[in-house]
Amino acid sequence: MINDYLNKDIKVKSILKKYNLDVLPTKLLRYLPAVFVDEKCEYDDAQMLGKLNSRSFMDKFGLIDDLSIFCPICGHKSHSALCSCPNCQKHKKQKEQIQEEQILLRKKEEEKLKDKKIAILYEDAEKSKKFATNINDISLHDMLFITSYIRSFMDEDLRFFKEFYKFNNKDNRIFPKYYMDADPDIDEIIKIYKKGYLYVSPESDLSSVNFNKNEDTDEMFFESFNPGLVKFCINIYDDSNDYYKLIDELRYPKIINFLSNKDFIYDTWKNIALFECKEYLLKELNDINFNSFKPGIKTDNVINHLLDHFSTSQIFGLIHNRVNNALRYYEGNNVPKNRAANSIITNLETYGERAISNHWDLTNYGRDFDIPQSKISEVFYNYILEISEQGFYSVPTKDI
Incomplete structure (x- = not known):
């Protein structure tokens, strides 16, 4: 029957009559059994089977419908990305487990790198604190700016200055916006940072901080930062060694x-x-x-x-x-x-x-x-x- 079907000179109706089949001509293909193909199962080495293509598809796609090819032992479908045979399900679980382990490992590595970067920022902060400025040595100009900066951008717990670009708006500006090409607030923040009155907070978003590696030692170091996206901390001290008293003095400096x-x-x-x-x-x-x-x-x-x-x-x-x-x-x-x-x-x-x-x-x-x-x-x-x-x-x- 299969040989007759493969012979296009023989009409389907003739095949039905020859084998005394009571089916519609369009349904004959369903009743034809699968045939062996030149392919073995990757799991149990069994010879694979496949269903014939319809006569109208054979010239374009070949004799066998590739998507129908399966293993008679385990049911594996070698040409289907969605094969649900026991072996494929097992393989899928193993693959997912490996991926989960890789994701977990990558997260651990990212956390380790993050911790290292934060540690570097803490080290930099400690170095900066060694060169902190006494409140009495700050100029009146800088004191006026720092007072305004504290009132505009210091967080509620007085631990750091909030990110300028996140909290700056027309109702929360230090200077009037008197030129268009740059921002006078950021310019002044950079100036007092360079004078040593500020250091980058280790609580800053690490995406706003750039790190590099020493070519000789392979040691990572803090290289640069975006002044509008990092948090800053005060690097000023007074004789009381009381941080909150210091912030109070900076917020309300002596008017005289x-x-x-x-x-x-x-x-x-x-x-x-x-x-x-x-x-x-x-x-x-x-x-x-x-x-x-x-x-x-x-x-x-x-x-x-x-x-x-x-x-x-x-x-x-x-x-x-x-x-x-x-x-x-x-x-x-x-x-x-x-x-x-x-x-x-x-x-x-x-x-x-x-x-x-x-x-x-x-x-x-x-x-x-x-x-x-x-x-x-x-x-x-x-x-x-x-x-x-x-x-x-x-x-x-x-x-x-």
């Missing part, structure tokens, strides 16, 4: 130390005012899509000159009006945006000096809702000078 230095008070007031004016200028420019303008030395000089005569609040008003004039100039005269933007500082200087010479009483503008007061501004005006919003509405002066 600041007030007794009139030059520092005046310079800091002007700097904060300058930063706030530049931040407001950038925000106003961004609102009208004048994003190409970048404040430089000329902008600093003009604003600093105006701050000798006007408050930050009044200069906000000057900036707002000059930016609106630049927008009208751009829209009405079909000039390039950068030309219109560059006219702002020139006109700010010109109008400001007219206001000075004519003794004009300029309008006070309030703080912009979209750029909340920075932490360093809050600390300086509220805690050190104790003048609150008058720092924003008054002309910077030494006479406090």
Whole structure:
């Protein structure tokens, strides 16, 4: 019957009639037995069997349906990835066990490497502590920043500074955002780290820390880190050797130390005012899509000159009006945006000096809702000078 089926010259109906089979022609293949194939079982070396392909498939796929090939002893299907014979199930369990063991081994190795990296960070921390700075040796500028940094980013248990990039937002900034290419907060954090006032916390996410190996000794060492993604610890001490008292002193430094230095008070007031004016200028420019303008030395000089005569609040008003004039100039005269933007500082200087010479009483503008007061501004005006919003509405002066 099989030979007759393989002979395409013999019609299926003739085969059914010859063998007196009461089945439909399309069902004949089901009744044909499996045939031996030139393949042996990988488990028990038995000759494998396979079902014939239909006549319409034979030319394209061969005589035997590969997926049907099986072992008559154990039932193994050599061409099926989903074979469920006892041998394959056993092999699968063994493979899964090996994979689990490999995963477990890899996890142990990863944990071992992680522990080693953490140990290296602890070693680095201990080395840094040997060169800690006495609180009395910190400059007023750095103390003001550290105070602001503590109030903005130190964790609830006072153990470390939280990751800057995770917790920084417009409502939690140390400095005003007064330039666009970088972040003044990060720049200052890096500066005080380099001065030795901070060290990288061993509790930092290890993905934010880079390690390397010494080519000669094969010893791993701490190489670099992402300053915006690591946790930092204070590397400062006082004579009390009481850590929490130290943090309290840094959070609430002695006001008299600041007030007794009139030059520092005046310079800091002007700097904060300058930063706030530049931040407001950038925000106003961004609102009208004048994003190409970048404040430089000329902008600093003009604003600093105006701050000798006007408050930050009044200069906000000057900036707002000059930016609106630049927008009208751009829209009405079909000039390039950068030309219109560059006219702002020139006109700010010109109008400001007219206001000075004519003794004009300029309008006070309030703080912009979209750029909340920075932490360093809050600390300086509220805690050190104790003048609150008058720092924003008054002309910077030494006479406090």
